[in-house]
Amino acid sequence: MAASQLAKDLFGGKELPSAETAQSIGFYSKGCFAGGVGLPLDGPTWQVMRPSRNRNWGHPAMIALLERFSRDAVADGWNGLLVGDISQPRGGPMRTGHASHQVGLDADIWFGPMPSTPYSMAGREKIGAKSLLRPGTNNVLDERRWDPVYARLLKRAASYPEVERIFVNPGIKKKLCETVTGDRSWMNKIRPYWGHDEHFHVRIGCQPGSAGCKPQQGTGTGDGCDKSLAWWFTEEPWRPNENPDAPKARDLMTMASLPKECGAVLAAPNPPSMEAATYRGGSAVAAAPAAPPTTIGGEAPAIPVTASAFAPTPAIGVPLPRPRPGN
Numbered sequence: 001m002a003a004s005q006l007a008k009d010l011f012g013g014k015e016l017p018s019a020e021t022a023q024s025i026g027f028y029s030k031g032c033f034a035g036g037v038g039l040p041l042d043g044p045t046w047q048v049m050r051p052s053r054n055r056n057w058g059h060p061a062m063i064a065l066l067e068r069f070s071r072d073a074v075a076d077g078w079n080g081l082l083v084g085d086i087s088q089p090r091g092g093p094m095r096t097g098h099a100s101h102q103v104g105l106d107a108d109i110w111f112g113p114m115p116s117t118p119y120s121m122a123g124r125e126k127i128g129a130k131s132l133l134r135p136g137t138n139n140v141l142d143e144r145r146w147d148p149v150y151a152r153l154l155k156r157a158a159s160y161p162e163v164e165r166i167f168v169n170p171g172i173k174k175k176l177c178e179t180v181t182g183d184r185s186w187m188n189k190i191r192p193y194w195g196h197d198e199h200f201h202v203r204i205g206c207q208p209g210s211a212g213c214k215p216q217q218g219t220g221t222g223d224g225c226d227k228s229l230a231w232w233f234t235e236e237p238w239r240p241n242e243n244p245d246a247p248k249a250r251d252l253m254t255m256a257s258l259p260k261e262c263g264a265v266l267a268a269p270n271p272p273s274m275e276a277a278t279y280r281g282g283s284a285v286a287a288a289p290a291a292p293p294t295t296i297g298g299e300a301p302a303i304p305v306t307a308s309a310f311a312p313t314p315a316i317g318v319p320l321p322r323p324r325p326g327n
């Protein structure tokens with residue numbers, strides 16, 4: 001591959017994860033991951049939105065968490081999750097959208113429940129997410145659109161030990177600060193950020209087995225209803241960009257910008273099929289065996305495919321993936 005090729009094109013062109021042991025490499029906004037697992041486009045308690053983007057991939061721990069969260073959310077009175085972007089099959093920078101979501105440990109969840117009649121594949125490409133903000137504002141909650149179920153949903157998401165941060169619009173954080181009673185410790189993980197008025201962004205920490213995963217800074221202590229939140233209600237965060245035409249980092253990154261192990265992830269073999277790399281419940285994932293090891297002249301496999309990420313696991317009612325639209 002040409003050294004000058006953009007990483008977003010190389011990673012954005014991958015249709016399947018690498019058939020390797022799962023590990024995240026690098027940082028949320030500068031990295032990739034091996035051994036990714038796909039979240040089925042339809043589950044009993046979730047739907048993947050914008051399926052044609054092929055961003056329903058993540059570290060197995062992220063995918064397992066989403067499945068569990070979707071079940072718990074239903075118990076909390078939320079009719080299933082609409083799951084937005086997770087990551088590309090091997091992570092890395094994307095051609096459009098996010099700066100982060102590169103290491104398989106980030107997922108966007110829409111602030112809207114699954115409808116009682118699930119969205120069609122075509123509908124999921126078109127239907128827009130609804131903002132919780134007063135129209136025309138950056139950070140002012142539209143009180144008519146607020147529902148306490150959002151607080152329950154965010155609390156549930158924050159309850160999982162692997163979740164380190166959840167990004168929401170400052171207006172949503174402020175509403176929690178004003179209304180949550182009782183235990184507020186979970187609010188430490190709820191962090192204000194630009195956007196995130198139509199969806200919230202769940203970020204889990206580096207997982208065991210990912211020596212090259214770079215953790216983010218801790219969130220400190222306290223509920224975050226302090227001057228760090230007050231800053232979002234000053235003029236400073238909303239000043240127009242002084243240099244609006246400056247290229248974004250993801251538009252400049254070449255493979256040299258990423259950890260060198262990401263080159264190997266890019267070159268690693270595919271699993272035998274999309275199904276083989278799709279979550280089926282349990283701790284890992286797929287029902288199909290791993291790709292047959294490459295043997296050259298009777299030598300040992302050139303690229304050993306370890307069993308852990310692709311070992312057969314009993315199905316627990318998570319359906320087989322449906323074909324992607326257009327396939």
Ligand SMILES: [Zn+2]
Nearest residue numbers: 098107108201
């Ligand atoms: Zn996000």
